[in-house]
Amino acid sequence: TSAARRLSLLTPSGHLTLGNLLGALRPLVAGQGDHDCFVGVSDLHAMTDGHDPAVLRSRSSELAALLVAVGLDDSTLFVQSRVPAHRQLAFLLECVASTGELGRMIQFKQRRRTNGSSRAALFTYPVLMAADILLYQPHQVPVGEDQRQHVELARDLALRFNRTYGPVFTVPEVAVAPAGARVMDLQRPTVKMSKSSAEPAGVIGLLDPPDVVRRKIARAVTDADTGPGAVRPDREDKPGITNLLDVLVACGGSPDGLSTYGALKRAVTDAVLGVLEPVQRRHAGLLADPAHLEEVYARGEARCREVTAPVLAAAESAMGL
Numbered sequence: 001t002s003a004a005r006r007l008s009l010l011t012p013s014g015h016l017t018l019g020n021l022l023g024a025l026r027p028l029v030a031g032q033g034d035h036d037c038f039v040g041v042s043d044l045h046a047m048t049d050g051h052d053p054a055v056l057r058s059r060s061s062e063l064a065a066l067l068v069a070v071g072l073d074d075s076t077l078f079v080q081s082r083v084p085a086h087r088q089l090a091f092l093l094e095c096v097a098s099t100g101e102l103g104r105m106i107q108f109k110q111r112r113r114t115n116g117s118s119r120a121a122l123f124t125y126p127v128l129m130a131a132d133i134l135l136y137q138p139h140q141v142p143v144g145e146d147q148r149q150h151v152e153l154a155r156d157l158a159l160r161f162n163r164t165y166g167p168v169f170t171v172p173e174v175a176v177a178p179a180g181a182r183v184m185d186l187q188r189p190t191v192k193m194s195k196s197s198a199e200p201a202g203v204i205g206l207l208d209p210p211d212v213v214r215r216k217i218a219r220a221v222t223d224a225d226t227g228p229g230a231v232r233p234d235r236e237d238k239p240g241i242t243n244l245l246d247v248l249v250a251c252g253g254s255p256d257g258l259s260t261y262g263a264l265k266r267a268v269t270d271a272v273l274g275v276l277e278p279v280q281r282r283h284a285g286l287l288a289d290p291a292h293l294e295e296v297y298a299r300g301e302a303r304c305r306e307v308t309a310p311v312l313a314a315a316e317s318a319m320g321l
């Protein structure tokens with residue numbers, strides 16, 4: 001019996017944040033028991049917009065180490081560029097996709113440069129993502145709302161390919177991503193904390209040293225309410241406090257008995273540091289033992305090559321190659 005396969009990709013587009021940990025990585029760690037999980041560092045996705053080779057290399061290795069440090073080592077961990085089938089299948093699917101449907105992708109419309117030209121890879125990125133998915137034949141693909149249209153494209157391409165060239169692909173279902181906490185920026189609590197934020201003051205990085213974490217939480221935006229009962233959730237009128245309370249609870253703390261913003265921030269700081277400490281300790285251990293990390297990713301790469309080779313071969317053969 002084989003557990004249902006689940007595929008997740010993370011793009012090395014910045015330093016991982018507390019939002020990524022609580023919203024995405026923790027649910028993945030929790031799902032490892034029930035699923036055959038593949039978790040990839042999608043370094044190719046990070047090349048679809050302007051990129052710097054040295055920055056890409058260092059972000060990719062940091063992300064690879066952090067995936068192990070947060071406890072995803074019961075998954076098959078891999079780096080997308082080390083499994084050539086992703087790029088190979090992407091070309092075949094570019095022969096199935098149309099420019100019209102790619103032009104309708106909302107993310108492309110949002111991210112393309114309004115002045116000057118964008119990389120062609122930004123336009124074809126959803127096709128690469130379709131290849132990422134279809135190679136692993138997962139039955140379900142859990143995604144957030146922002147990626148839903150891309151998974152629907154992967155479904156459309158699989159159906160069209162199967163109809164035109166023969167039944168090669170499993171058509172994946174779009175599933176709701178496992179629920180994790182949603183963490184907002186500490187300085188702008190109405191937008192989500194993001195690794196691609198230009199303003200690091202509101203973003204807690206998983207590798208931020210404790211004194212940096214303390215300072216960022218101490219400076220988090222609150223509000224002018226000083227009355228009794230000021231520490232309470234109210235997403236409309238008190239987004240900063242609501243976010244701090246959410247983070248506190250997601251990090252295992254309790255909001256009981258906190259009556260001042262100072263006390264709330266101290267409790268949040270303790271809870272966040274408690275969550276980051278083991279991650280940072282394991283990360284430091286991995287940096288000291290690069291051979292172990294390489295072994296984890298070499299093993300993942302071997303399994304990915306094994307799983308994807310027959311799917312790529314069937315697609316090539318069906319298309320006349």
Ligand code: ADP
Pocket residue numbers: 010011013014017019020022023024144180181182183184192193194195196
């Ligand atoms: P980022 O905006 O940090 O670059 P991505 O858009 O690459 O993050 O998303 C990576 C994963 O992390 C997704 O599963 C996404 O839902 C999750 N995620 C990103 N930011 C947050 C956040 N602030 N709170 C909760 N989950 C988040």
Ligand code: NA
Pocket residue numbers: 013194195196
């Ligand atoms: Na992003």
